[in-house]
Amino acid sequence: MWDYCGHSLEVARLRGATYADVRVMHMRQRDLTTKNGQVGTLGQSESLGQGIRVIAGGAWGFASTDVLTREDVAACAAQAVAIAGASALAKKKDVQMAAVVVAFQSFGHRIPRVAATPRPTLNTTRVGHPLHSTSR
Secondary structure, eight states: OHHHHHHHHHHHHHTTOSEEEEEEEEEEEEEEEEETTEEEEEEEEEEEEEEEEEEETTEEEEEEESOOSHHHHHHHHHHHHHHHHHHHTTOSSOOOOOOOOOEEEEEEEEOOOOTTSOOOEEEEEEEEEEOOOOOO
């Protein structure tokens, strides 16, 4: 997953973004209903996806995908930059970011179990930083 996040950020930079951040959402949910003491429905779902937010041309752009391949996350990043470019056509002034230290955040959250209720879990990872051109 880190490779996909890094690749998205690099594509955004190459397409002209001056800032980009990536969010990965992984959600699992189980549902159980009962009627008259009998199981009515039982279900389980899972979703995984990535969203990228960019500033390009002085405007915001956002795109997301639930297809996590190298090609699709690159296309998602390119789409976010293209949306920012389109938004820049209607802007009154450039977006100004506050000066902050680069940050990384990862968290997991579990809702306490209560008898006969679903137990969703949520895991989110966010990576964000200004994209500066550097020589390698």
